[in-house]
Amino acid sequence: MRRVVITGMGVCAPNGIGLNDFSEALRQGKSGVRFQPKLKELQFGCQIAANPLLKEGVKEKYFTPLQLRGLNASGLVYGVIAGVDAWNDAGLSKSPAGTPDWDSGILFGTGILGVDKFREAIYKVDEHNVRRLGSTAVMQTMASGISAYLGGILGCGNQVTTNSSACSTGTESVLMAYDRIISGNAERMLVGSCSDSGPYVWGGFDAMRILPRKYNNNPSEASRPMSETASGFVPGSGAGALVMESLESALHRNAKIYAEVLGGHVNSGGQRGGGTMTAPNNEAVQQCIIKGMKNADIESHEIDAINGHLTATSKDAAEISNWSEALDLKEVNFPYINSFKSMVGHCLAAAGSIECVGVVLQLANNQIFGNVNCEDIHPDITSQIASTKIPLKTFSFKADIIAKASFGFGDVNACVFFKRYID
């Protein structure tokens, strides 16, 4: 049986770009949620969001002057930064001209890409000026633009594709790549996901009235997973990336190993049995966790910590119930649980991958990062699990197995298990 390990990571998150800044931000509970003047100008109800702050000159390190020409796809920029960083972190190099690396592929998801570029194109088309679109309107706006750019920059010759399953995209990409490596079809897969910034991505959620509206003057307190005063998720953006590799290949290269991926499960509630386009079928969530444990060949008592989906809506308590039921663990026997969304908001398609990077950092740094903004834990949660299992501060802890789940619109679920690597 082949084993799959993580040998490199990169991240472009609202509260930190690069592994050092991101892990330090998570450790300190630093918020990436900020007031967004543009959203105020456009009269959004929710005028805050969490987006990565790129320093001047950063893009030039990742893109050629030609690629930068007319580049107006923020998710693509975040994804390339995270993806190239992960590749370098794994000690891998770009393939030389002439020959791609047949054993390395890319599975990098997104929800919608290059929205600002698409807006530009729409204006030109409507002004009868289609001839002025230029050559990159297509690749900046096609969903697979992100895997196509990364594939070209790195020279990958295995499967190069993009998955899309709403807010479970990033976690799903890890499991899809796991299958590809386990089956022997690839030795290395750069996985991850990205999501654009901006009013055209976030507007639809504001219209659904599922974003917090009372925190425009107090952005860092707006994202409140598991809190009694949670009032909706804070929209976010960014990208996370992981290099997944067969253990054989990693050992052969003498690569550093962050953690092992044990497997997991992906499913859907079929928008039946209480599940809808926007709400999960609870039985499906539990099935996803139970089948995931079976796939990973672990038992629930072996799980030391959970990084939930936990977006800061009224559904958080239901998610806790689902974990508790699926693991058959409650009160003090329940594992530690946290949600990075209290700091990075809900990065939509990028959420799963950014959070997977955070989970693996917890294993690598021997820490569990604290939850912020949930001093007032919802009573429907404390009635199920002990409040001591919801750490409010980062603490040292040598977890062996951490579970990560992400759920998405369309009633889709993904649950993956990461383990400390022991040879």
Added chain:
Amino acid sequence: MNSEKYQKLKEIIALYLPEDVSVNDITEESHFINELNINSANLVDIILDVEDAFDIMLENEDMDQMQTVKSAVEIIETKLSNK
């Protein structure tokens, strides 16, 4: 060859050259795709840049004829003289 227009065109082309081709490799006779190894998709961008730089508009047939640096300069000159 009008050196001012030629120089301006060379500056436009420079951005689109692949890594293994330098600006010094550009000559009047250079073929955009076969000799300068410019990605054919980028020819569209070169044409848009030329339109902006010279304040002209190129038709489809002009684009078809713009195979070499020399033919591009000739088309630019014709367009400018017809303005």
